[in-house]
Amino acid sequence: MCSDLDVEHHVVSDREFLSSRFQYADGDLVCAYYNEGRNGPSLTDRGNTLYKLKIRGLSLGENRIDLIRKLLAPHGVDLVGSEIVRPLEPASPQRSFIDFCIAVERVSTLEIQFAHKKPNYLAQMMDYLITERVEPARSVLRGWTSSTIDPMGAYPIDYYCNGSANTRCLFTVANREKGLLVSAVCNYFKAHNQYSPTLVVFDSDSPLPEKHVSRVRESVDEVVFGLSGFEDRVVDFALS
Numbered sequence: 001m002c003s004d005l006d007v008e009h010h011v012v013s014d015r016e017f018l019s020s021r022f023q024y025a026d027g028d029l030v031c032a033y034y035n036e037g038r039n040g041p042s043l044t045d046r047g048n049t050l051y052k053l054k055i056r057g058l059s060l061g062e063n064r065i066d067l068i069r070k071l072l073a074p075h076g077v078d079l080v081g082s083e084i085v086r087p088l089e090p091a092s093p094q095r096s097f098i099d100f101c102i103a104v105e106r107v108s109t110l111e112i113q114f115a116h117k118k119p120n121y122l123a124q125m126m127d128y129l130i131t132e133r134v135e136p137a138r139s140v141l142r143g144w145t146s147s148t149i150d151p152m153g154a155y156p157i158d159y160y161c162n163g164s165a166n167t168r169c170l171f172t173v174a175n176r177e178k179g180l181l182v183s184a185v186c187n188y189f190k191a192h193n194q195y196s197p198t199l200v201v202f203d204s205d206s207p208l209p210e211k212h213v214s215r216v217r218e219s220v221d222e223v224v225f226g227l228s229g230f231e232d233r234v235v236d237f238a239l240s
Helices: 048-055 062-075 093-113 121-134 176-191 210-217 231-239
Strands: 008-012 015-023 029-037 040-044 078-080 083-087 139-144 157-162 168-173 198-202 222-225
Touching: 015 093, 015 176, 029 093, 040 093, 048 093, 062 078, 062 093, 083 093, 093 176, 121 139, 121 157, 121 168, 121 231, 157 231, 168 176, 168 231, 176 210, 198 210, 198 231, 210 222, 222 231
Parallel strands: 168 198, 198 222
Antiparallel strands: 008 015, 015 029, 029 040, 040 083, 078 083, 139 157, 157 168
């Protein structure tokens, strides 16, 4: 499985785990620990995901735990105590591993809902550009989610350009939490063979550390830094 998915296998103190290319909000790699329990083999995060949310100041009351369970369920993943757990299917271990990593990455983006937010002028400028130059030529859905592969609406696309032309997806990214969400969305659609060419516009007024930019860049087809001077490029991409 390691060679098929380009992951690394580790053994530490007799505990086996796999490190993936999926990442938490702080840049740490998502790791899946192998567990042989009474109900069969499974993959677990050993409580790392909820711990990271707690130390970043996110309270985990009953309602939020319920939300986390709803985010995990479409991936065949559950919350057992403080651990995120995915049963390991012997016939398809790769699928089990990908589902586990996607679920962990998605839950780790919850903090985006509670971060302090300043006015996002990039989003306003982008919306104006889409309204004035893209929508007259093709249909654009804002905050679109796929009812087929994402019935919970957990993986939204900022601008989903559809219609008679090839589908295109556009995002704006003004902070690292949004960057992590974009990566999670793209990885989710790729895992379900539903990915469409995607362009991301980074906020040049709020530059991100290179590791966060790199994570997004590896998930999408094109990136630009700031909208000013790149309006034609964004419009051409959306209409292509």
